[in-house]
Structures are given as C-alpha cells and as structure tokens.
Amino acid sequence: MNENKRYLFGLLAVLAVFLAFSLLKKPDRAGSVATCGECATIAMPNLEGNNMDIPDKEYKKRLSPEAYRVLREKGTEKPFSGKYYYNEEKGVYVCGACGNPLFTSKTKFDAGCGWPSFYEPVSPESVRTQTDRSLGIERTEVICGKCSSHLGHVFDDGPQPTGQRYCINSVALDFKKETGAPVKTETALFAAGCFWGVEAQFKKVKGIIKTTVGYTGGHIVNPTYRDVCTGKTGHAEAIQVKFDPEQVSYGELLDIFWEIHDPTTRNRQGPDVGSQYRSAIFYKDTQQ
Numbered sequence: 001m002n003e004n005k006r007y008l009f010g011l012l013a014v015l016a017v018f019l020a021f022s023l024l025k026k027p028d029r030a031g032s033v034a035t036c037g038e039c040a041t042i043a044m045p046n047l048e049g050n051n052m053d054i055p056d057k058e059y060k061k062r063l064s065p066e067a068y069r070v071l072r073e074k075g076t077e078k079p080f081s082g083k084y085y086y087n088e089e090k091g092v093y094v095c096g097a098c099g100n101p102l103f104t105s106k107t108k109f110d111a112g113c114g115w116p117s118f119y120e121p122v123s124p125e126s127v128r129t130q131t132d133r134s135l136g137i138e139r140t141e142v143i144c145g146k147c148s149s150h151l152g153h154v155f156d157d158g159p160q161p162t163g164q165r166y167c168i169n170s171v172a173l174d175f176k177k178e179t180g181a182p183v184k185t186e187t188a189l190f191a192a193g194c195f196w197g198v199e200a201q202f203k204k205v206k207g208i209i210k211t212t213v214g215y216t217g218g219h220i221v222n223p224t225y226r227d228v229c230t231g232k233t234g235h236a237e238a239i240q241v242k243f244d245p246e247q248v249s250y251g252e253l254l255d256i257f258w259e260i261h262d263p264t265t266r267n268r269q270g271p272d273v274g275s276q277y278r279s280a281i282f283y284k285d286t287q288q
C-alpha cells in the first residue's frame with residue numbers, strides 16, 4: 001500500500017514538472033522581445049508589468065552621457081551640482097528617460113544633502129524600490145516605475161507626513177513647469193470719505209482681489225488715527241484696491257469712485273468732516 005502511494009506521488013511530481021515546462025514555453029501575450037535577427041532590437045511595451053523595454057542604444061541616443069551614466073548605469077551626480085537642487089518653481093519632476101511623472105514641487109524640500117529631495121512620489125506606482133548593496137552597505141534604490149531607470153535612493157529620515165527622503169539625482173529628472181500664469185494684478189488708491197464705507201462698496205465689485213484701508217497723502221510717516229484726527233498731518237482716509245484688470249478696468253473703478261461719494265463737498269463726506277475725508281485719486285503711474 002505504502003509502495004503504491006509513493007509511486008502515485010512520483011507520477012504526480014513528474015506530471016507537475018512537465019506541466020510547468022509546457023506553460024513556460026507558451027509565448028507571452030505582451031512584453032516579449034522578438035528574437036529573430038533584426039527584430040531583436042524592436043521594443044514592445046510590456047502591458048502587463050507597465051515596464052518599457054527600450055533598447056539600450058535608444059537610451060544612448062536620447063540621453064546626455066551624464067544622464068545615461070546615472071539613469072542607465074546607476075551612477076550618482078556630484079552633490080550640489082544638479083540643476084534642480086535649488087529649483088523652487090512649481091511643477092512636476094518627470095523621469096529623464098521616459099517622461100513618467102515622479103514627484104511634484106509640493107513635496108520637495110531642502111535636505112541640505114546636495115540632491116533634490118522629496119518626501120513622497122506622485123503616486124505609489126510612479127516609482128519602485130529595490131535593495132542596493134553596491135557600496136558594501138544596504139540602501140534602498142529608487143527606480144522609475146515605468147522604465148526602471150535608476151533615480152536615486154530613499155531614506156527614512158525625511159520630514160512628515162511620510163518621514164521619507166527620496167534623494168534623487170537632478171540629471172535623472174526633467175522638470176515640467178506649472179502652466180497657467182499667475183494673475184497679473186494692478187492697484188488703485190482712492191480717498192472718498194470714511195474708508196470703511198468706501199471699502200464696503202469696492203468689496204462688492206467682481207475682479208477686486210484685495211482691499212486695504214489706511215491713511216495716505218500726508219507729511220508724517222505711519223500716523224495714528226489720533227494724529228490724523230488733528231487734521232494737521234495732511235492725511236486722507238484711503239483705500240488701496242488690488243484688482244484683476246482682465247475682469248474690471250481702472251476706468252470702471254473710477255466710475256464706482258464717483259458714484260459712491262459726493263466729490264463736491266470739500267473736506268467732508270456726510271457726517272464726517274475734516275481734511276482726512278477729502279476726495280482724492282492717488283495715481284500709481286501715468287496711465288492711471
């Protein structure tokens with residue numbers, strides 16, 4: 001009986017090995033590199049592993065010698081030499097070999113180490129890590145999640161929220177600056193009586209980004225409310241308006257200025273009497 005069992009197990013084992021081999025021989029559905037002469041150099045994207053199979057000569061053609069050395073031969077650029085170490089512009093850092101988005105400027109921080117440092121990749125799939133024992137010590141190498149090119153190393157001495165420090169070679173990266181130029185603003189300065197009332201009127205206008213009230217036009221620096229109330233400092237209560245000229249023009253602001261107060265009452269607006277309540281337009285440039 002025992003003898004029979006052993007025979008059965010043996011037969012099963014042989015069958016299993018045979019089955020495994022026949023499966024291995026099956027051609028891949030994707031990601032295979034053809035092996036016939038000329039075709040051997042044609043890369044086919046591996047759709048299953050999200051891993052590109054770009055031939056080495058293609059990288060050599062595309063990359064600078066230094067980028068090739070770092071990305072494809074796991075080199076390291078000299079600290080403080082890379083072009084992105086001091087870069088503070090907003091945007092996305094992508095793989096220098098394949099363009100895969102890796103890190104955003106939001107997660108970049110100054111680690112003082114001489115290489116651009118980030119506390120988090122764009123997504124968990126954008127980079128991969130593997131153990132690197134090349135210098136006789138164990139480090140965690142960071143490679144591109146798409147093309148497997150070497151990027152740098154990750155250490156667990158980074159800032160919160162992740163506590164990680166992705167120490168990446170500048171030359172392994174390309175930078176895509178954030179598009180959408182910031183709004184170009186202009187400022188206008190008006191005096192039209194009590195500044196709180198004037199501010200309330202301007203706050204209703206579309207295209208006004210910020211309003212600031214204060215005193216201007218006088219002859220002492222930084223006067224207090226009390227100073228101005230003496231009427232001797234020459235200041236007027238005024239409002240500074242920061243506006244988006246694409247949404248509201250300076251001319252339209254002037255229209256509002258004339259509408260909201262009575263410029264014909266000298267040194268007075270309603271119950272507020274005094275030179276600080278006079279009407280004035282403090283122009284910023286000759287165009288205004």
Ligand SMILES: [Zn+2]
Pocket residue numbers: 095096097098099100144145146147148149
């Ligand atoms: Zn890549």
